[in-house]
Amino acid sequence: MNILQTLILGLILGGVYALMASGLTLLFGVMRIVNLAHGVFMLLAAYGAFFLFTELGIDPFASLIVTMPLMFLFGVVVHRLLFPRLEGSDRYSEMTVLLTFGMALVLEGLLGFFFTGIFRSTSPAYATEAFLIGDLIIPKGQLYGSIASVVLLSGLGIFLGYTKIGHAIQATSQNRTAAQTVGVNVDRISTIAFGVGMALAGAAGSLLSYLFTFFPGQHWQWLAILLSLIVLGGLGSIRGAIVGALLLAVLAGFVSNAFGATWSTMTFYLALFAILLIRPQGLFGEKEAV
Amino acid sequence: MLELAEVSTGYDGGPNILEGLSLEIEKGSAYCMIGPNGAGKSTVLKLVGGILAPRTGSVRFEGAEVGGLRPDQLLQRGICLVPQDPSLFTKMTVRRNLTMGAYLETDRSVIRKRLDVVFEMFPILAEKEQQSAGTLSGGQQQILLLGRALMMKPTLMMIDEPSLGLAPQAADQIFEVIEDLKTTGITLLLVEQSVERGLAVADWAFVLDLGQKRFEGPSDQIMSDPRIRELYMGKAPTIE
Numbered sequence: 121m122n123i124l125q126t127l128i129l130g131l132i133l134g135g136v137y138a139l140m141a142s143g144l145t146l147l148f149g150v151m152r153i154v155n156l157a158h159g160v161f162m163l164l165a166a167y168g169a170f171f172l173f174t175e176l177g178i179d180p181f182a183s184l185i186v187t188m189p190l191m192f193l194f195g196v197v198v199h200r201l202l203f204p205r206l207e208g209s210d211r212y213s214e215m216t217v218l219l220t221f222g223m224a225l226v227l228e229g230l231l232g233f234f235f236t237g238i239f240r241s242t243s244p245a246y247a248t249e250a251f252l253i254g255d256l257i258i259p260k261g262q263l264y265g266s267i268a269s270v271v272l273l274s275g276l277g278i279f280l281g282y283t284k285i286g287h288a289i290q291a292t293s294q295n296r297t298a299a300q301t302v303g304v305n306v307d308r309i310s311t312i313a314f315g316v317g318m319a320l321a322g323a324a325g326s327l328l329s330y331l332f333t334f335f336p337g338q339h340w341q342w343l344a345i346l347l348s349l350i351v352l353g354g355l356g357s358i359r360g361a362i363v364g365a366l367l368l369a370v371l372a373g374f375v376s377n378a379f380g381a382t383w384s385t386m387t388f389y390l391a392l393f394a395i396l397l398i399r400p401q402g403l404f405g406e407k408e409a410v
Numbered sequence: 411m412l413e414l415a416e417v418s419t420g421y422d423g424g425p426n427i428l429e430g431l432s433l434e435i436e437k438g439s440a441y442c443m444i445g446p447n448g449a450g451k452s453t454v455l456k457l458v459g460g461i462l463a464p465r466t467g468s469v470r471f472e473g474a475e476v477g478g479l480r481p482d483q484l485l486q487r488g489i490c491l492v493p494q495d496p497s498l499f500t501k502m503t504v505r506r507n508l509t510m511g512a513y514l515e516t517d518r519s520v521i522r523k524r525l526d527v528v529f530e531m532f533p534i535l536a537e538k539e540q541q542s543a544g545t546l547s548g549g550q551q552q553i554l555l556l557g558r559a560l561m562m563k564p565t566l567m568m569i570d571e572p573s574l575g576l577a578p579q580a581a582d583q584i585f586e587v588i589e590d591l592k593t594t595g596i597t598l599l600l601v602e603q604s605v606e607r608g609l610a611v612a613d614w615a616f617v618l619d620l621g622q623k624r625f626e627g628p629s630d631q632i633m634s635d636p637r638i639r640e641l642y643m644g645k646a647p648t649i650e
Contacts, residue, residue: 210422287513290499290502291502291510291513294501295496295497295498295500297497298499300460300461300480300481300482301459301481301493301497302485302510303486304482305480
């Protein structure tokens, strides 16, 4: 496979990874929590898309209009019910890690109960078709997924950059106390950000449903991959998550070509260790004051 | 305008920093709080600004109880806090930082008018309008903080240690700005490490120690009081 082919495949897959990682990094930016349940939330949406596809014949892209708002509402309810109990704790960050870890285990169990542990996937026609441009093979499913990711991430960019709530989310992300002093209700904004993060996980889940096979316990693997992307980009930076996703997806493609598919997944984990050793704040992150 | 009655409060589960503090502030004047480190000066501002809630006692603003309200609820009543911690949105432009100051205002034409007033008052902010706030000098960042506070159109502006970490020249500039603020009719409540600077700009001063008010009076009298000069300004009383 030539270099251009690998590069293009890496970039279009990276676009989908960027969408997957954006919700995770948004939540870290606004609330300073690492949401260990992000992977299982994606799978929850993927199973939702799977259900809609197999039972009602709804295309995974059309399922976005169901999974995104439902996941947003689910996020708002989860945040309102569970997170205020941790407010004021000296160990807020650690407690949120435990809380989201617990949520991940519970949801994994529920998914296993309802859908069993077998591999699932939706199978729209475009998932197995490709465009042929000269010698280049562009899988339709991945290309469409990448285009959808670009559209959704652009929407996220417009929302954050040009709306009042978006400005408040950015302000809370940059300086929570300062946001309070200018009148931002940071609790409300955190709830909205949590909902937006979950809606992004919902969108990612719909795309994941036809791009990959999935089973309930797989969310840990996704979480590890997404963590490596956002650590590379700089925790809390959406721009960083996009760049990190594109870089690592392309790198994983080249590693797969050179050493085999097994090493492709290892690329993310090795990259995570390397980033933490060389530049722990990531590409777009700032060093923590000591 | 503002009345604290027998207020006690502290941080998280820790001991009380303020112990039965009472003080009153009248509209339109400038006040300064002085006292040694740990006296509770910044805690008073956080309490009135809604960062801390009173454990006992009451905080009344323009006749209504406001103790325990959130900062955004207090802002709607005209109380704004310019905190001592770095509190700019450093990745946003100067202009965006200022418009964030008018976050609770929904009328865009009002926001534009306030922006014009701030730019006229602080031309340096107009000059650096599109620059990222994180790239400004310490003095310019402090001016931006004051400009952002003005965008909130407060009736009571509380400023915590405005000259902290600034070079003397930049600190002088900040106090010129605070003098200008006095002319706008906004009531000012200031905490300042440089006691002489703080007293020079204020009409009235409170002396706090161990979470309680020890003295209060016109700032020129406080400034010349030999006991206070000795205790809080590190100067021996002069023989007259």
